[in-house]
Amino acid sequence: MQNYIDKLAVLHNENSDLELSQALSLRLSVPLYHSVDNKTPEDFFLSWRDGCLKLLDKELLKKGGLMVDIEPRQGEQRSWPAPKEGALAQAIGRKTRTVVDATTGWAQDSLHIFRMGYELTCIERSPVMLELLHDAFQRLEQVDWVTRLALSAPKLLPGNAIEILGQLDNAPDCIYIDPMFPAKRKKSALPKKSMLILRELLGADLDKEELFVTALQATAKKVVVKSPDYAQPLGGKPAQSFKSKLLRYDVYMKGT
Numbered sequence: 001m002q003n004y005i006d007k008l009a010v011l012h013n014e015n016s017d018l019e020l021s022q023a024l025s026l027r028l029s030v031p032l033y034h035s036v037d038n039k040t041p042e043d044f045f046l047s048w049r050d051g052c053l054k055l056l057d058k059e060l061l062k063k064g065g066l067m068v069d070i071e072p073r074q075g076e077q078r079s080w081p082a083p084k085e086g087a088l089a090q091a092i093g094r095k096t097r098t099v100v101d102a103t104t105g106w107a108q109d110s111l112h113i114f115r116m117g118y119e120l121t122c123i124e125r126s127p128v129m130l131e132l133l134h135d136a137f138q139r140l141e142q143v144d145w146v147t148r149l150a151l152s153a154p155k156l157l158p159g160n161a162i163e164i165l166g167q168l169d170n171a172p173d174c175i176y177i178d179p180m181f182p183a184k185r186k187k188s189a190l191p192k193k194s195m196l197i198l199r200e201l202l203g204a205d206l207d208k209e210e211l212f213v214t215a216l217q218a219t220a221k222k223v224v225v226k227s228p229d230y231a232q233p234l235g236g237k238p239a240q241s242f243k244s245k246l247l248r249y250d251v252y253m254k255g256t
């Protein structure tokens with residue numbers, strides 16, 4: 001997943017530690033700049049700003065950039081047993097204890113699952129997203145309720161879930177998949193900036209069918225697939241489907 005080469009650079013911010021920027025540019029094998037302008041060939045930048053690692057495109061340079069947001073979404077709170085309300089909670093279910101998120105991305109679903117109290121492991125194959133996730137999970141471990149409950153951030157496994165899922169020590173109760181679907185022109189369903197930038201940087205996930213088949217083999221009980229409402233179900237007719245605004249969580253049970 002080196003498809004970010006030639007598209008990405010590290011932009012050093014003078015208020016941050018130069019050694020961190022240098023190490024990041026070496027790890028990712030991308031150039032390190034101290035300033036950028038319209039002639040800079042790369043379109044995307046990683047930069048430490050306001051104590052977080054952020055991803056920027058040229059449009060975001062002045063606005064501040066995107067980080068993995070660890071704050072709860074409206075209405076969410078840490079609870080266990082998991083809530084009965086909400087499409088994601090219903091799809092994962094109350095008999096589930098262990099969850100693997102095979103497509104972590106910006107971790108908004110992962111963090112929701114973590115806050116609901118499930119035992120979560122995250123997989124991500126993009127080295128760029130992994131850098132953003134490492135930074136976010138470090139921040140998460142400093143959050144009040146996480147320290148109070150003596151919790152650790154979810155385990156983060158780098159690499160292709162199609163390979164990793166087959167090598168897990170214990171089959172999780174649920175494997176969660178939210179691959180990148182091709183965009184559809186529909187004004188009301190325009191994706192958020194964070195998803196647009198991910199799609200531009202990484203492209204669509206063309207192996208999502210293979211990921212689904214692997215996940216169904218690797219899970220102990222179920223696979224949950226998040227899809228835009230216009231997409232065909234990834235694994236054929238699901239056992240159950242929970243709808244939320246403009247999207248669906250399709251549930252597939254093992255052995256059915």
Ligand SMILES: C[S@@+](CC[C@H](N)C(=O)[O-])C[C@H]1O[C@@H](n2cnc3c(N)ncnc32)[C@H](O)[C@@H]1O
Nearest residue numbers: 103105106107108109124125126160161178179
């Ligand atoms: C649509 S985003 C997921 C968004 C995420 N659910 C969230 O809440 O932010 C898809 C992510 O899954 C990752 N991904 C897709 N297929 C993968 C695979 N086979 N193995 C590991 N990561 C994968 C992509 O790199 C991308 O970061």
